[in-house]
Amino acid sequence: MPLSADRGGVTRGRFITLEGGEGAGKSTQGRRLMERLAANGVETLATREPGGTPLAEAYRAALLAGAVAPLGVAAEALVFSAARIDHLDAKILPALLAGRTVVCDRFIDSTRAYQGALGDLDPHLIVALERVVVGSHLPDLTLILDLPSEIGLARAAERRGQGGLADRFERQDAVFHETLRAAFLDIAAREPGRCRVIDASEPEDAVAESIWQAVGQLFPGGSKVGLVGTDHQL
Numbered sequence: 001m002p003l004s005a006d007r008g009g010v011t012r013g014r015f016i017t018l019e020g021g022e023g024a025g026k027s028t029q030g031r032r033l034m035e036r037l038a039a040n041g042v043e044t045l046a047t048r049e050p051g052g053t054p055l056a057e058a059y060r061a062a063l064l065a066g067a068v069a070p071l072g073v074a075a076e077a078l079v080f081s082a083a084r085i086d087h088l089d090a091k092i093l094p095a096l097l098a099g100r101t102v103v104c105d106r107f108i109d110s111t112r113a114y115q116g117a118l119g120d121l122d123p124h125l126i127v128a129l130e131r132v133v134v135g136s137h138l139p140d141l142t143l144i145l146d147l148p149s150e151i152g153l154a155r156a157a158e159r160r161g162q163g164g165l166a167d168r169f170e171r172q173d174a175v176f177h178e179t180l181r182a183a184f185l186d187i188a189a190r191e192p193g194r195c196r197v198i199d200a201s202e203p204e205d206a207v208a209e210s211i212w213q214a215v216g217q218l219f220p221g222g223s224k225v226g227l228v229g230t231d232h233q234l
Helices: 026-039 054-065 073-097 108-118 123-133 149-160 174-190 204-216
Strands: 015-020 044-048 101-105 141-146 195-199
Touching (some): 026 204, 174 195
Parallel strands (some): 044 101, 141 195
């Protein structure tokens, strides 16, 4: 059933995901987007992957600590998928069915990029996992925040602060991160109907405005969606 379809008189909410490399600003921009949607009267839910539910957060801790990595990329993809099943069933789908807009920091495209392009996981396995785990519940819009990897890694280090520990993905070399960037851009090129590439090297306010214009296409008023207090609101 499409996410925009009615169910019991309630229009299903929109499902928006944010993707990109380390330090791309997904958390910051996700928060800003949530605030702006809420200010325009849209009921929202913020979440993230891996994580979003107590069980999925436990999987997240193991994955980011590298505890699953010795088992191989296929095992890692299976753990991500197990976390995603619980996340969808317990949190994302109930919110969408209740008419709320869900904004998720990472989703299927991170699996495609990290375990697929970088981990060299068999693409047939990725497709099979998506079919079983996600099915027809694809995002309505995926915002891919793009910037050079050296900028992203510098931002991630600043975010951690002095003495902060990098996770297993942040510790990878420059080739890893440039390959990751290329993988996300390739996904966007293959699925232009779902994905929008956002230049995350721009100032924070400019990035937020680009995101807002893309998100506005999902709501009545389209690209005329504007700031709270103007004539064009959601």
